Amino acid sequence: xxxxxxxxxxxxxxxxxxxxxxxxxxxxxxxxxxxxxxxxxxxxxxxxxxxxxxxxxxxxxxxxxxxxxxxxxxxxxxxxxxxxxxxxxxxxxxxxxxxxxxx
Numbered sequence: 001x002x003x004x005x006x007x008x009x010x011x012x013x014x015x016x017x018x019x020x021x022x023x024x025x026x027x028x029x030x031x032x033x034x035x036x037x038x039x040x041x042x043x044x045x046x047x048x049x050x051x052x053x054x055x056x057x058x059x060x061x062x063x064x065x066x067x068x069x070x071x072x073x074x075x076x077x078x079x080x081x082x083x084x085x086x087x088x089x090x091x092x093x094x095x096x097x098x099x100x101x102x103x
Contacts, residue, residue, distance in 0.1 A: 009058030010047035032072040037103040050103045
């Protein structure tokens with residue numbers, strides 16, 4: 001598997017500045033990939049995601065996949081002048097991105 005520079009990809013995401021908001025992904029069908037692990041930078045920011053199929057996605061790629069509806073149980077919303085990916089609020093603390101294993 002190709003080694004990715006997740007820090008660089010996250011910095012590119014931050015540098016995008018204000019991105020036009022896009023429609024949120026509403027409901028997702030079963031059988032789609034899910035986020036199962038995360039990578040954080042030294043500040044604790046999420047910079048990459050690992051899916052249930054083993055793919056390692058930098059922040060921008062995960063955001064694009066979520067907007068396309070290809071990842072289950074995530075929401076995309078506009079905050080801080082850019083689009084943000086977050087775990088779907090379902091009341092289960094254990095599947096929030098901050099509580100997932102680190103890869």
